Amino acid sequence: MPLDRPPHSLPPVILREVPGADRVLTPDALAFLAGLHRAFSGQIDALMAARRARQHSYDLGMLPEYLTETKDIRQGIWEAAPVPRVLMDRRVEITGPADRATMITALNSGAKVFMADLEDASAPRFDTMIQGQVNLLDYRDHALGCTDPKTGETRQVKDDPALLILRPRGLHLIEANLLIDGRPVPAALFDFGLHIFHSGKTLAADGRGPFYYLPKLENHRESRLWNAIFLHAQEALDLMPGTIKATVLIETLRAAFEMDEIIWELRDHIAGLNCGRWDYIFSYIKTLRAHPGYVLPDRAEVTMDRAFLATYAARLVKICHRRGIHAMGGMSAVVPGQGDGQVTEAAFARVRADKEREVGLGHDGTWVAHPDLVPVALEVFDAAMPGPNQIRRPRQDYRIDPAMLLKPHDGRVSEAGLRDNIAVAIEYLAQWLQGRGAVAINGMLEDAAAAEIARMQLWQWLRHGSEVTLTDGDHTKLTAEWLASLIQEEIVKILGRLGPTGFHRGHYASASRIVHEAILATTPPDFITLPAYDVLNALD
Numbered sequence: 077m078p079l080d081r082p083p084h085s086l087p088p089v090i091l092r093e094v095p096g097a098d099r100v101l102t103p104d105a106l107a108f109l110a111g112l113h114r115a116f117s118g119q120i121d122a123l124m125a126a127r128r129a130r131q132h133s134y135d136l137g138m139l140p141e142y143l144t145e146t147k148d149i150r151q152g153i154w155e156a157a158p159v160p161r162v163l164m165d166r167r168v169e170i171t172g173p174a175d176r177a178t179m180i181t182a183l184n185s186g187a188k189v190f191m192a193d194l195e196d197a198s199a200p201r202f203d204t205m206i207q208g209q210v211n212l213l214d215y216r217d218h219a220l221g222c223t224d225p226k227t228g229e230t231r232q233v234k235d236d237p238a239l240l241i242l243r244p245r246g247l248h249l250i251e252a253n254l255l256i257d258g259r260p261v262p263a264a265l266f267d268f269g270l271h272i273f274h275s276g277k278t279l280a281a282d283g284r285g286p287f288y289y290l291p292k293l294e295n296h297r298e299s300r301l302w303n304a305i306f307l308h309a310q311e312a313l314d315l316m317p318g319t320i321k322a323t324v325l326i327e328t329l330r331a332a333f334e335m336d337e338i339i340w341e342l343r344d345h346i347a348g349l350n351c352g353r354w355d356y357i358f359s360y361i362k363t364l365r366a367h368p369g370y371v372l373p374d375r376a377e378v379t380m381d382r383a384f385l386a387t388y389a390a391r392l393v394k395i396c397h398r399r400g401i402h403a404m405g406g407m408s409a410v411v412p413g414q415g416d417g418q419v420t421e422a423a424f425a426r427v428r429a430d431k432e433r434e435v436g437l438g439h440d441g442t443w444v445a446h447p448d449l450v451p452v453a454l455e456v457f458d459a460a461m462p463g464p465n466q467i468r469r470p471r472q473d474y475r476i477d478p479a480m481l482l483k484p485h486d487g488r489v490s491e492a493g494l495r496d497n498i499a500v501a502i503e504y505l506a507q508w509l510q511g512r513g514a515v516a517i518n519g520m521l522e523d524a525a526a527a528e529i530a531r532m533q534l535w536q537w538l539r540h541g542s543e544v545t546l547t548d549g550d551h552t553k554l555t556a557e558w559l560a561s562l563i564q565e566e567i568v569k570i571l572g573r574l575g576p577t578g579f580h581r582g583h584y585a586s587a588s589r590i591v592h593e594a595i596l597a598t599t600p601p602d603f604i605t606l607p608a609y610d611v612l613n614a615l616d
Contacts, residue, residue: 089255094203096210100270101254108273111312112265113256116305120247120262123298127248127602130294130330135366140333141478146296150336155400156343157318162239162283163347165464166402166441167457168450170238173198173513174208176222179215183237185447186454190238194267195245195291196355196523198513201612202253209270215240216275239284241323244268246292247301248603252613265305272309272320280319288322289350294330296337303342318344323404327352327525328359332388332481335395348402348440351389353380354409354525360384361532364482365600368540373487375497375529380406381433383485391476393438397467405434405442409521412448423519424452431456440465445514445521489542494554497530498566501591502584504530505604509583509612524605527591531604534559534595556596563592586611 088106090097134140142150169189172178182190194200194208214220221232244267245251250260251267272286279285290302306320324331324338326349331338339346357378364370372378380389389406396403408427412420427444431453434442440461444453500517504527507515515522537544541553552558567588571579579585590611594604601607 086257088261091253091255092202094206096206099213100206100209100274105270105273108312109254109261109266109269110256112269112305112308113259113261115308116265116301117256117259117262119301119304120264123301124248126297127294131363131602134363137366139367139478139482140330140363142333143337146334146337149340154340154343155398156339156346159347159401160283160321163287163321163402166348166404167461167464168453169241169404169441169443170447170450171197171243171407171443171445173204174211174242175204176211176214176220177224177231178514179211179220179240180222180231180233181447183215183220183240184234185238185450187238187444187447187450188441189241191241191243191289191443193243193513193523195243196513196525199508199511199612200245200249200251200263200609201511201615202251204511205251205267209267209274212240212242212271213274216278239287241285241287241289242267242271243289243291243325244271247298248292248606249609252609268305269309272313276309276313276315276319280315286320287347288320290322290324291352292328292355293324293326293338294328296334296341299324299338299341303345306342306345320345321347323348323350323402325350325352325355326388326392327355329356329363329481330359332356332391333478335392336399339395339399339401343399346401348404349392349396350404350443351392351406351439352525353385353389353406354523354529356385356388358525358528358532361529361536362600362602365532365536365539370482370484371489371536371540371542372484372533374490374493375533376493377487378485380430383483384481385485387476387480387483389434389437389439391481394476396440397438397469400467402440402465402467403438405431405437405439407443407445408449408453409445409523410449411446411516411519411521419519420448424449427452428456432460435460435466438466438469440467488545489537489554490545491547494534494537494544495562495566497534498559498562498591501527501530501534501604502563502566502570502587505591505608506582506584506587508605508608509586509615524603527604531591531594532600535597535600538595559595560592563588583611583615 166189168187170182170185170187171191172182174192223230245263247264249263251263252260254261276286322345393403410423412423427449435457442453537554543551544554570584590607
């Protein structure tokens with residue numbers, strides 16, 4: 077429904093013409109976005125400023141702690157609103173970008189839920205974001221299909237597909253190609269607003285939503301903002317209160333200390349919390365970056381079964397079940413070996429062990445990134461969880477002290493780990509600048525979190541002069557000079573693999589520069605995709 081403009085305001089301005097915009101950016105949809113922007117963009121700005129101030133306090137020596145002013149919420153006896161029947165069984169969820177082929181594959185995969193990702197699994201080119209919204213319109217209308225350009229085969233969504241949940245971009249991002257009142261619209265409002273405006277009533281009418289995953293929240297005040305956004309949208313679109321349901325990704329260190337409070341603020345709209353493990357590792361490093369006692373070892377040694385990650389997962393299960401909502405497990409991003417039975421079976425074994433750990437801990441469901449992993453995860457959860465979830469299953473209740481949520485992993489920093497981080501950061505970012513958000517690297521289907529962990533570990537190791545175990549067994553400290561030489565070695569390897577034309581067309585020069593600058597910065601960028609977005613948006 078169109079909203080009145082304040083006096084002297086101008087209509088929204090679209091800065092780039094892309095296919096499908098006429099279906100998505102209609103006058104009424106733009107008016108709805110303008111209403112969201114005018115109501116909430118100032119609050120988003122204030123919350124982002126509060127994030128920076130909080131990080132500054134951590135850089136000066138403070139550590140995350142439970143809030144004293146919300147003790148009553150944490151200790152209170154209360155539950156969130158009931159979870160809708162259609163969301164009761166979420167034992168396996170598959171994720172991926174919102175392109176047509178991926179959506180159809182995921183919806184037909186046998187998973188209970190498909191998370192269509194406009195965030196970390198998508199490179200936010202304007203044409204990609206608009207096409208994603210077009211695909212969501214076709215999903216709404218049961219008209220999602222595609223034709224394979226190689227085979228000519230037509231693919232459609234089968235009967236009884238997975239339920240779709242949309243993940244919009246985080247509060248820290250903008251959509252630079254739409255100006256409202258002279259300012260770029262917050263990307264979170266752009267993604268959520270277009271979807272709820274076009275699809276909210278239809279999805280609500282046939283019991284398919286509207287459902288969302290909320291990324292990168294850091295505290296309950298940001299949760300309160302999203303609740304206000306939901307109330308605004310429901311009133312403007314004549315949706316019943318509580319129609320919108322959201323699952324919050326707990327993928328920042330600060331949020332792990334405010335899980336009860338986040339649920340409380342969204343208690344009429346929340347369906348669960350999710351262990352966003354890869355971004356959580358990145359957030360741990362970023363938040364504690366100034367503290368030498370919290371330096372992490374090689375990424376391969378930062379596993380979910382110990383230290384701060386094990387505590388975080390246990391606390392999430394405990395709190396979710398106490399509040400009557402789903403505790404969702406984390407991502408298995410392993411890619412099965414194509415045509416290699418041994419590689420595939422090894423990948424399946426890793427996934428099976430990970431899912432057995434999750435269901436044993438009490439998780440009500442889990443994530444996979446590849447459709448071949450859906451039956452593996454289903455087998456584990458079907459065997460251990462005969463009901464739709466484990467919310468009402470009693471478990472031991474114990475207090476988790478703040479120190480347990482901060483305990484770092486033991487382990488070493490190796491030359492192999494150092495080189496791997498450089499390679500992953502450059503490769504992922506180059507692919508991102510080419511328009512790909514989900515990228516297969518070293519047998520893993522990586523999203524932006526992989527590059528964030530890699531570059532932030534490099535920054536942390538350099539900042540604190542970490543001792544690196546060399547391949548010959550000797551030890552040496554990481555220096556800026558050695559780091560620069562390793563980055564150059566990686567560039568030479570890429571040039572040898574792709575040649576000069578492939579190197580430059582693949583945007584590897586820009587990716588290498590952005591990664592190197594982020595590692596050397598006195599204060600690292602909050603997200604590496606922020607400087608990269610300026611480059612991406614300037615590309616044709």
